[in-house]
Amino acid sequence: MAQDSFTACLECGLLQRIPEVPTGGSAQCVRCGGVMHRNRPDSLNRTLALTIAGLVLFIVANGFPFLAFEMQGRETQTTLITGVIDLYRGGDWPIAAVVLFTSILAPGLQLALLLMVLVPLAMNRTPPWLPVLFRWVRTLVPWGMMDVFMVGILVAVVKLADMASIVPGASLFAFAALIFVLAAAQAALDPDLVWSRVPITGDGTRAPRRGEDRVSCDVCELVIPPAAAVRDGDRLRCPRCRDVLHRRKPQSLQRTWALLIAAVLCYIPANVLPIMSVTSLGSSQSDTIFTGVRFMLDHGMWPLALVIFTASIFVPLLKLLILIFLLVSVQRRSDWRPRQRTRLYRVVEAIGRWSMVDVYVVTILVALVRLGNLASVQAELGAVFFCAVVVLTMLAAMSFDPRLIWDAMEQGHVGDRERTFGASLAGSP
Numbered sequence: 001m002a003q004d005s006f007t008a009c010l011e012c013g014l015l016q017r018i019p020e021v022p023t024g025g026s027a028q029c030v031r032c033g034g035v036m037h038r039n040r041p042d043s044l045n046r047t048l049a050l051t052i053a054g055l056v057l058f059i060v061a062n063g064f065p066f067l068a069f070e071m072q073g074r075e076t077q078t079t080l081i082t083g084v085i086d087l088y089r090g091g092d093w094p095i096a097a098v099v100l101f102t103s104i105l106a107p108g109l110q111l112a113l114l115l116m117v118l119v120p121l122a123m124n125r126t127p128p129w130l131p132v133l134f135r136w137v138r139t140l141v142p143w144g145m146m147d148v149f150m151v152g153i154l155v156a157v158v159k160l161a162d163m164a165s166i167v168p169g170a171s172l173f174a175f176a177a178l179i180f181v182l183a184a185a186q187a188a189l190d191p192d193l194v195w196s197r198v199p200i201t202g203d204g205t206r207a208p209r210r211g212e213d214r215v216s217c218d219v220c221e222l223v224i225p226p227a228a229a230v231r232d233g234d235r236l237r238c239p240r241c242r243d244v245l246h247r248r249k250p251q252s253l254q255r256t257w258a259l260l261i262a263a264v265l266c267y268i269p270a271n272v273l274p275i276m277s278v279t280s281l282g283s284s285q286s287d288t289i290f291t292g293v294r295f296m297l298d299h300g301m302w303p304l305a306l307v308i309f310t311a312s313i314f315v316p317l318l319k320l321l322i323l324i325f326l327l328v329s330v331q332r333r334s335d336w337r338p339r340q341r342t343r344l345y346r347v348v349e350a351i352g353r354w355s356m357v358d359v360y361v362v363t364i365l366v367a368l369v370r371l372g373n374l375a376s377v378q379a380e381l382g383a384v385f386f387c388a389v390v391v392l393t394m395l396a397a398m399s400f401d402p403r404l405i406w407d408a409m410e411q412g413h414v415g416d417r418e419r420t421f422g423a424s425l426a427g428s429p
């Protein structure tokens with residue numbers, strides 16, 4: 001398995017040899033410090049068990065109401081899907097679509113596809129559709145936001161506590177357990193192990209010769225000479241996972257700028273326009289994100305105010321600023337602290353999804369509080385723009401290629417890459 005002894009770091013692009021990693025240990029990139037491989041004990045069996053448990057919990061969590069809202073003898077109950085349907089009926093289909101995708105479809109599909117990948121592997125089979133499904137599992141991971149949704153539920157419950165009594169439903173417990181099971185399944189999964197079971201077609205098993213040009217797959221991390229890639233029109237595909245091969249993410253800077261500018265344009269109405277309006281005993285009142293935070297502060301709910309301020313105002317702004325800084329620094333070919341800049345990129349990728357909390361709070365309030373003039377909540381236009389900010393900044397972070405940070409420096413030291421490559425190759429048997 002000569003090709004497996006070399007891996008290109010996904011964050012800085014450096015080609016290196018991953019040493020034997022002890023069980024439970026991990027290997028880090030020598031240049032940028034990114035984690036390149038983790039050796040998870042009994043990965044496939046544990047992930048399969050957790051996936052099956054996750055699917056059972058997913059069905060329970062979606063089949064029963066998760067909260068009931070009681071006010072003056074009247075009660076409304078909410079399941080995940082009725083929350084989405086209420087938003088859709090209220091004319092807020094963009095939010096309904098995002099909530100449907102992130103809280104139901106992405107986690108559900110992720111579990112179902114994972115099952116379809118792991119069951120054949122457990123029987124020592126690799127059907128031809130397996131690589132495509134596993135690529136989808138990896139794509140869906142950042143969009144499954146059940147943990148963020150749970151924080152949204154907690155915020156909504158505290159907000160409503162003075163107004164009415166909130167009764168947790170059976171599925172709330174399944175929901176909470178599912179978050180832990182999903183996280184455990186992701187932690188147990190060793191993608192390198194799955195890819196090592198997928199056969200490589202054609203010439204792909206030949207490792208690049210010393211000094212020979214090579215290209216690495218961003219999905220399964222196979223390193224091959226370009227001649228060994230599968231030709232598909234004018235594109236090259238990976239002979240293992242069939243993903244399109246690129247040296248760097250295509251048009252990374254242009255795409256990231258475009259998405260970022262769109263996000264900045266949406267950020268303004270997201271903060272100026274009301275995100276929801278509350279009707280209570282006939283009188284109606286609208287809230288922007290900021291007045292919502294101030295209301296919580298005035299009523300002594302400062303931990304909640306802090307959560308919403310951080311997730312909805314601070315994090316989106318921080319993401320925008322960091323991404324703009326990274327883009328400008330790459331375009332100026334800066335060699336300032338590449339390791340720290342790569343770390344900043346990791347931060348942006350990790351925190352982005354948490355901004356969704358307020359969107360979920362609005363969804364849950366709309367779904368729970370629907371007693372007409374007595375008490376009801378509607379989502380307003382600001383929430384649509386806010387939702388757009390979160391999605392656009394996540395897409396912007398995904399289209400930015402952190403390897404560009406390092407490319408600018410390598411161009412200053414011609415031959416450096418070849419030297420590193422040669423040195424690691426010389427060390428191989």
Ligand SMILES: [Zn+2]
Pocket residue numbers: 009010011012013014029030031032033034
């Ligand atoms: Zn690296």
Ligand SMILES: [Zn+2]
Pocket residue numbers: 217218219220221222238239240241242243
């Ligand atoms: Zn591949």
